[in-house]
């Protein structure tokens with residue numbers, strides 16, 4: 001019994017470490033929590049709902065998974081008013097129209113070829129069936145992801161921006177991974193997609209949807225993790241400067257800001273410093289480049305008086 | 320494992336984490352995928368399947384830590400044993416284990432005396448499961464569950480042994496066994512209390528406060544400190560308002576008819592000046608001596624916090640702390656805020672090995688000239704003096720000089736005088752001696768004290 005348990009735990013740990021290592025190779029740096037979520041979502045075949053502040057790599061996680069699994073990434077960006085037609089499928093009206101035109105031209109031939117009225121109606125009916133066939137169907141992201149035989153990574157990004165109705169609709173899709181088109185029938189693929197939903201928490205996601213998902217919260221990275229991300233994304237940045245920069249940003253996040261800098265802003269700042277050929281962090285440089293980190297003037301004003309102190313602290317912390 | 324998850328999910332639900340049946344199934348699947356060996360991996364995995372918002376994750380975190388700290392980690396076997404329940408092939412080992420620690424069979428006495436804590440705790444855990452302790456929700460059920468668990472663990476045999484010893488006239492053995500019974504009872508009660516605490520954690524602050532105010536102070540968790548401090552404040556406020564009302568009423572006094580007439584003689588019987596009888600205000604003088612050694616530290620801390628939150632109605636308190644040498648900490652409390660001062664007191668005087676004799680000698684030196692018939696002396700401690708001379712004679716002389724001596728002991732009466740407890744020798748010189756181990760007890764004691772003062 002001890003052996004059986006040992007192997008399930010150890011097997012899991014191995015797989016999780018492997019995922020972590022693979023992601024790192026692809027340039028996505030994550031901790032074991034994130035890798036655990038990926039592992040569990042595969043084992044249980046469940047979607048992951050990823051929440052966290054902006055810019056901590058929620059979207060990036062889906063991309064990294066797609067690269068790692070060598071499956072296409074299918075992204076559905078949510079917005080207010082997003083509906084089935086945009087998310088699932090649409091009829092190709094243009095093509096249908098064109099087809100009607102052709103049909104009209106052919107109509108006389110068809111009718112003249114046939115003998116009675118009944119027979120001609122019968123022939124028309126056959127055309128009707130073609131009219132609403134998959135040939136005239138325009139698949140949108142959800143249908144694409146479901147109707148796939150090789151599998152895919154489906155990213156339903158910023159679900160909190162869509163409205164409740166759409167959420168309810170999504171619920172159906174995520175419970176049976178098949179779509180029924182009244183005119184055609186049920187469509188489903190051979191391999192279920194790996195599903196990510198992300199949310200910035202602008203509104204609370206419904207319980208029903210949450211129940212169907214594993215829930216991963218990605219907080220801002222700690223300094224060790226953030227440094228690793230910078231190493232991967234801005235490798236040309238000098239080691240010492242990188243440490244100072246990360247420590248500065250970490251401390252900056254403690255201030256009372258409207259929008260705290262995210263990982264992507266740390267990355268951008270690192271890149272700017274490389275471009276400007278900066279070697280050490282000092283208050284003057286920070287002031288000149290602060291707009292890379294902070295997007296609101298009021299935040300820049302708030303930070304301004306603290307800059308000397310923050311720089312001093314970061315230099316000391318990383319000694 | 321199914322058991323442990325079911326219990327844990329109950330705890331989560333009681334703490335306001337909403338968990339559906341489908342999520343329960345997810346959690347089981349998750350646990351069987353990642354196994355149970357790695358608690359950190361298990362925690363993260365369960366969190367992802369059960370806690371679905373940042374808030375819920377925070378609650379989850381707290382519950383998980385408590386749950387494993389308090390009910391599973393402690394026992395080496397039940398945890399593993401429960402894992403095996405999952406696996407039918409292991410039923411044999413399972414029942415073997417069950418037998419090993421089957422309650423009632425194992426002799427409580429030897430279990431305790433051989434300080435076989437694992438066995439005792441296992442037996443307790445098993446009994447708890449048997450009597451459905453996980454259903455406990457209300458603090459008032461503590462006593463009932465404690466008794467049920469005790470009975471399941473073999474109380475009857477112990478009682479019989481006590482009875483036997485008493486019939487044989489073997490007084491020493493009888494007392495030993497009685498002490499043992501008391502200690503085990505306390506142990507069970509602590510465990511049950513922890514469970515209530517756990518189960519009310521986060522669910523309804525009021526219920527929690529209620530529960531915490533009755534929990535033994537020595538059992539209080541660091542994480543609850545903030546709430547406890549809050550409770551102390553509330554209680555103190557209540558007492559202050561209660562007693563300042565009494566004080567005002569007492570001070571107003573009555574019209575002194577005779578003096579009024581006398582004062583107004585010159586005005587031909589017309590009463591221009593009224594003279595009021597003055598009630599003499601008895602500002603109580605309180606001197607406290609607190610044992611702040613490890614076993615009592617927490618109680619002392621809250622006691623002091625309490626007293627000093629009452630400065631409106633109890634303005635003059637001198638405080639001395641000791642574990643062996645006693646020293647005055649009045650200044651600390653007068654210059655710093657209460658929490659800081661009590662923390663510092665523990666730092667300065669805590670940690671030594673307790674010596675009541677020395678402490679009383681020191682105290683006498685400090686207060687000799689001040690102590691008088693208006694002074695109330697409060698001693699807080701467990702009276703465990705490591706077998707040194709407790710110098711009860713000093714207490715006697717202090718008692719003679721003072722208005723009253725009150726002894727507050729966080730140990731229940733059943734343990735007074737057992738082992739190195741000198742309580743029995745102090746008792747003759749205490750006007751009052753009280754068992755005092757929870758905030759509720761403290762409140763009652765302080766309330767009494769204030770009543771006597773006015």
Ligand SMILES: Nc1ncnc2c1ncn2[C@@H]1O[C@H](COP(=O)(O)OP(=O)(O)OP(=O)(O)O)[C@@H](O)[C@H]1O
Nearest residue numbers: 027028029054055056057058059060200229263264
């Ligand atoms: N762990 C990481 N490893 C590598 N790069 C990262 C990581 N986290 C974030 N980044 C970088 O930060 C950028 C922003 O990440 P991403 O767009 O995924 O954030 P998000 O959480 O989806 O933000 P939003 O909520 O605004 O959509 C990415 O382009 C990526 O370069």
Ligand SMILES: [Mg+2]
Nearest residue numbers: 058059157198
């Ligand atoms: Mg995004």
